[in-house]
Amino acid sequence: MSDIQEAMRSRAKELLESGEVNAVIGWEAGRFENQTTPLITSQAAKTQRLVFNEYCVNNLGKYPRDLTAKGKVAIFARGCESRAIIRLLSDEVIKRENVYIIGIGCPGMRDRTTGELLKKCAECRHGDPVIYDEMLGEPQAKPATQERFAEIQKIEALPRAEREAYFTNAFSKCIRCYACRNVCPCCTCRQCFVDQRREGWLGKQNNIAENRFYGLTRVMHVGDRCIECGECERVCPMDLPLMSLNRKVIYDINNLFGEYETALSLDEPPSALTTYKVDDVEEFM
Amino acid sequence: MIIKKDRMGALLGTLAQHKTVFVPALIDGVSKFAPYREGLDVRFDLHNTKLPPKDLLFPQTQKMYRYGETAEGGHYVEQFDESSERVLFGVRPCDMRSINLLDDVFLTKGFVDEFYEAQRKKLLTVCITCAAPAETCFCESMGLSPNEAPDADILLKSCEDCYKVTAQTQKGEAALADWRDFLEDTQAQVLPGKTSLRLNFEGVPQKLSRMYEDPIWDEISTKCLNCGTCTFVCPTCYCFDISQENKMKEGVRFRCWDSCMFSEYTAMAGWHNPRPTKKERVRNRFMHKLCFFEERYGKTLCVGCGRCVECCPVALDITRLIDDIGASDA
Numbered sequence: 168m169s170d171i172q173e174a175m176r177s178r179a180k181e182l183l184e185s186g187e188v189n190a191v192i193g194w195e196a197g198r199f200e201n202q203t204t205p206l207i208t209s210q211a212a213k214t215q216r217l218v219f220n221e222y223c224v225n226n227l228g229k230y231p232r233d234l235t236a237k238g239k240v241a242i243f244a245r246g247c248e249s250r251a252i253i254r255l256l257s258d259e260v261i262k263r264e265n266v267y268i269i270g271i272g273c274p275g276m277r278d279r280t281t282g283e284l285l286k287k288c289a290e291c292r293h294g295d296p297v298i299y300d301e302m303l304g305e306p307q308a309k310p311a312t313q314e315r316f317a318e319i320q321k322i323e324a325l326p327r328a329e330r331e332a333y334f335t336n337a338f339s340k341c342i343r344c345y346a347c348r349n350v351c352p353c354c355t356c357r358q359c360f361v362d363q364r365r366e367g368w369l370g371k372q373n374n375i376a377e378n379r380f381y382g383l384t385r386v387m388h389v390g391d392r393c394i395e396c397g398e399c400e401r402v403c404p405m406d407l408p409l410m411s412l413n414r415k416v417i418y419d420i421n422n423l424f425g426e427y428e429t430a431l432s433l434d435e436p437p438s439a440l441t442t443y444k445v446d447d448v449e450e451f452m
Numbered sequence: 453m454i455i456k457k458d459r460m461g462a463l464l465g466t467l468a469q470h471k472t473v474f475v476p477a478l479i480d481g482v483s484k485f486a487p488y489r490e491g492l493d494v495r496f497d498l499h500n501t502k503l504p505p506k507d508l509l510f511p512q513t514q515k516m517y518r519y520g521e522t523a524e525g526g527h528y529v530e531q532f533d534e535s536s537e538r539v540l541f542g543v544r545p546c547d548m549r550s551i552n553l554l555d556d557v558f559l560t561k562g563f564v565d566e567f568y569e570a571q572r573k574k575l576l577t578v579c580i581t582c583a584a585p586a587e588t589c590f591c592e593s594m595g596l597s598p599n600e601a602p603d604a605d606i607l608l609k610s611c612e613d614c615y616k617v618t619a620q621t622q623k624g625e626a627a628l629a630d631w632r633d634f635l636e637d638t639q640a641q642v643l644p645g646k647t648s649l650r651l652n653f654e655g656v657p658q659k660l661s662r663m664y665e666d667p668i669w670d671e672i673s674t675k676c677l678n679c680g681t682c683t684f685v686c687p688t689c690y691c692f693d694i695s696q697e698n699k700m701k702e703g704v705r706f707r708c709w710d711s712c713m714f715s716e717y718t719a720m721a722g723w724h725n726p727r728p729t730k731k732e733r734v735r736n737r738f739m740h741k742l743c744f745f746e747e748r749y750g751k752t753l754c755v756g757c758g759r760c761v762e763c764c765p766v767a768l769d770i771t772r773l774i775d776d777i778g779a780s781d782a
Contacts, residue, residue, distance in 0.1 A: 203767070234674075344679050344711070373512045373709075
């Protein structure tokens with residue numbers, strides 16, 4: 168990984184100095200041991216602060232959305248970043264010519280306090296970038312150690328009352344900080360329904376009904392476009408099982424429309440829930 | 453006076469017979485102050501609860517009054533008073549200080565918030581000193597001590613297997629009457645706590661007052677997600693928004709925590725927003741904590757509890773900002 172880190176620093180420096188890109192998106196060390204934080208810089212000198220280690224827990228993939236308006240950006244991309252970029256490209260949030268993707272194979276990231284592989288990384292099926300302009304180092308081909316829908320099948324096997332209790336319990340903890348929404352590469356609406364106060368879709372009270380309405384509406388908005396990076400769950404300060412919700416939607420899409428996994432290439436068909444065909448399954452009709 | 457640590461459960465059981473006693477507890481993986489009951493996972497060993505105790509005095513959602521039409525065609529307005537006799541037991545010095553700061557906001561400068569005041573008067577505070585602060589704790593740099601809490605009604609100084617008990621107010625003195633059966637008149641060695649994270653806060657508020665247009669705000673705000681995590685886990689963030697819910701001929705007016713990180717926070721009629729981007733919002737949050745509040749109340753609004761440092765999804769770290777500003781020559 169230290170070779171990659173060196174290569175990252177020199178490539179970032181070159182790209183900024185040559186004027187090829189306006190900004191570089193990577194990671195730098197935080198104040199604490201094994202802590203990193205996103206580094207976004209336009210200054211070639213600051214590229215020496217870039218790091219790559221097993222604690223680069225942030226998916227940087229949403230940052231191009233905010234930055235490409237000012238010019239081309241270079242981003243270091245593992246599987247999750249590359250899929251986030253495909254998401255932004257497919258949703259026409261950014262343009263391909265405005266992002267330079269430097270691929271890095273990912274061995275999976277670790278929790279800084281426990282040293283354990285992050286849950287999102289254990290579940291990850293695409294550690295290596297699925298799209299890139301150049302690659303640093305070799306792909307890692309890390310296998311997922313968690314079965315994709317194991318958790319969903321477990322929850323679905325519960326009696327109805329317990330299933331309800333599981334989600335009621337989860338949403339009773341939600342503080343509605345919206346970290347899950349703001350970190351999500353699929354949440355790119357110009358104005359979120361949550362912020363449409365005049366329309367009043369969602370009240371401001373913190374209670375289970377409103378919290379659940381927020382969570383379930385969001386999952387129906389993003390479920391079919393979810394790249395399964397698991398960032399929503401990682402950033403949730405209240406440890407809500409948000410990926411269970413997303414995967415439930417994906418699981419149902421799988422069962423209804425066939426094997427489904429999104430944001431793996433730029434020429435895939437439109438997302439399942441935003442497309443309509445006359446022969447679609449409509450069991451409820 | 454001391455109380456043995458193994459007697460705490462019995463003490464809580466006794467106190468909880470008359471009042472609601474809020475203790476640090478682990479519930480579904482989240483630590484917060486929760487009403488004591490038999491079987492609760494009480495955790496006096498945690499440095500800090502994930503959620504601060506401000507919810508006790510300033511609930512995330514607080515009903516203020518309801519109104520509606522009467523059968524006779526008139527109208528009624530009815531104020532809510534959900535305050536009750538409560539004990540905040542096991543609060544840490546940083547959180548104790550946060551209550552002192554909330555008191556300034558809600559009770560001074562010519563306006564008294566009656567909802568806050570009603571609950572504040574009915575709150576007894578029992579503070580435990582920190583023998584072993586966490587790596588993210590920096591209260592000492594913010595002018596506090598992990599070993600003192602001058603505003604607490606009762607102070608428990610951490611010792612090896614007991615706490616040294618001192619009443620610091622008349623309210624605390626009176627409350628100790630209920631503790632009599634659990635106290636012992638012996639001496640114990642207090643374990644002094646020390647924060648390992650030290651910042652140079654000297655002169656930072658003054659420097660900040662000259663840094664409104666500084667490029668630092670562009671730089672640090674770029675990675676911010678503009679979520680509300682830092683403001684909601686902060687023990688001193690006190691912004692709220694008042695709204696109402698109407699159903700047919702009646703309605704309830706309530707207030708909720710708001711966050712200066714949200715774009716909607718400053719949205720005005722006609723969609724004008726005086727803080728249009730992350731930069732203005734991030735600047736406001738740090739300026740308010742470290743500069744504006746100081747100018748208005750002569751105190752810093754950050755108590756060094758480290759919650760935002762711990763919880764920020766992108767590790768946007770207030771301690772690094774303080775150090776960077778301390779080191780700059782603004």
